[in-house]
Amino acid sequence: MIKFLDLQKINLQYQQEIEEELINVFRSGWYLLGDRVKTFENNLSNYIKSKYVIGVSNGLEALRLILKGYLELGVMEHGDEVIVPANTYIASVLSISENGLIPVFVEPDPYTFNIDISKIQEKITSKTKAIMIVHLYGQVVFSEELKSLAKKYKLKIIEDNAQAIGAEWKENKTGNLGDAAGFSFYPGKNLGALGDAGAVSTNDAELAQAIKALANYGSQKKYINKYRGVNSRLDEIQAAVLNIKLKYIDQDNQKRREVANYYLQNIKNSKIELPKIEDCLKNKEHVWHLFVIRSKYRDNLQGYLQNNNIQTLIHYPIPPHKQEAYSIYSQLQLPITETLSREVLSLPISSQITQEELTKVIIHLNQF
Numbered sequence: 001m002i003k004f005l006d007l008q009k010i011n012l013q014y015q016q017e018i019e020e021e022l023i024n025v026f027r028s029g030w031y032l033l034g035d036r037v038k039t040f041e042n043n044l045s046n047y048i049k050s051k052y053v054i055g056v057s058n059g060l061e062a063l064r065l066i067l068k069g070y071l072e073l074g075v076m077e078h079g080d081e082v083i084v085p086a087n088t089y090i091a092s093v094l095s096i097s098e099n100g101l102i103p104v105f106v107e108p109d110p111y112t113f114n115i116d117i118s119k120i121q122e123k124i125t126s127k128t129k130a131i132m133i134v135h136l137y138g139q140v141v142f143s144e145e146l147k148s149l150a151k152k153y154k155l156k157i158i159e160d161n162a163q164a165i166g167a168e169w170k171e172n173k174t175g176n177l178g179d180a181a182g183f184s185f186y187p188g189k190n191l192g193a194l195g196d197a198g199a200v201s202t203n204d205a206e207l208a209q210a211i212k213a214l215a216n217y218g219s220q221k222k223y224i225n226k227y228r229g230v231n232s233r234l235d236e237i238q239a240a241v242l243n244i245k246l247k248y249i250d251q252d253n254q255k256r257r258e259v260a261n262y263y264l265q266n267i268k269n270s271k272i273e274l275p276k277i278e279d280c281l282k283n284k285e286h287v288w289h290l291f292v293i294r295s296k297y298r299d300n301l302q303g304y305l306q307n308n309n310i311q312t313l314i315h316y317p318i319p320p321h322k323q324e325a326y327s328i329y330s331q332l333q334l335p336i337t338e339t340l341s342r343e344v345l346s347l348p349i350s351s352q353i354t355q356e357e358l359t360k361v362i363i364h365l366n367q368f
């Protein structure tokens, strides 16, 4: 079986380094809010060139805390609107509704799968306070147009950077393009921990301070509570693993580009539509968290690959507005998002997939 993602193999590359650090944490007797978290926050902040990084417990919490921070600082209030791509993982939307804010969905560009920036302006109202962009599948979505739109309407730009660590737009890394960003280090992400982990980045000192407190019961000083906070901390074990793996992220992302390039060069089947990208090997705007193809015969194709021992996944089979959890939005007309959910298929991709495996995937894709 060719696995969609072989996490064991990915992590075994760093076996010795990781095992040593896990023992060090164990023996240190210090498991939360320690030096390894501080080091990771500094390392990530240096990597993306953002002033402040706060380690938190996962990617959803990172996004939720950014919005909670803005609520506490009076930048937003309950009932305000946040623009969000209709074509995203549900976590982006949950972070908004969990804070008593209203998600306003915008259709994707069908070629990049990312939010269609030209369709944002028509959704802006007097209640709009932010645009949450999602660099979906690892591809940057950003432009001068977006920046000026945000400036004109005084909107915050929040990046959901769960899928695109290491990607760049004009030599600036994702996570440092807007006002604040949320990262996920879920094990299957490009930078994956050995469990849940996440981070917030921002250049806004006030927001950073608020989030740091909010993630720790709303407390800046032990037993003094400024906010009604939550417990959403990154722990030392995960930070130790992330410090090791962060050193290799660029090299890892480059391997993903090589795999993507190989797929792009070799998949030849009129029933399959490939992602469109120029200069795949050098293009830093994509870190290929996922390699997503489209096909009108998606379900048959997935079954065919499965029968040939090739595991694929669908990101995502049901868009957020069609989920039972968001039945209040089920009447919305978002046809591009809905079409994509019926046609997309994610192929195996990682830095550890072998040439032999790739050859096999391509043979079967071309035979279908």
Ligand SMILES: *Cc1c(COP(=O)(O)O)cnc(C)c1O
Pocket (backbone or CB within 6 Å): 058, 059, 060, 061, 088, 089, 091, 092, 134, 160, 162, 163, 183, 184, 185, 186, 196, 197, 198
């Ligand atoms: C993974 C993911 C999240 C949530 O991250 P967790 O760490 O799993 O909570 C949010 N948004 C997107 C786009 C994601 O892919």
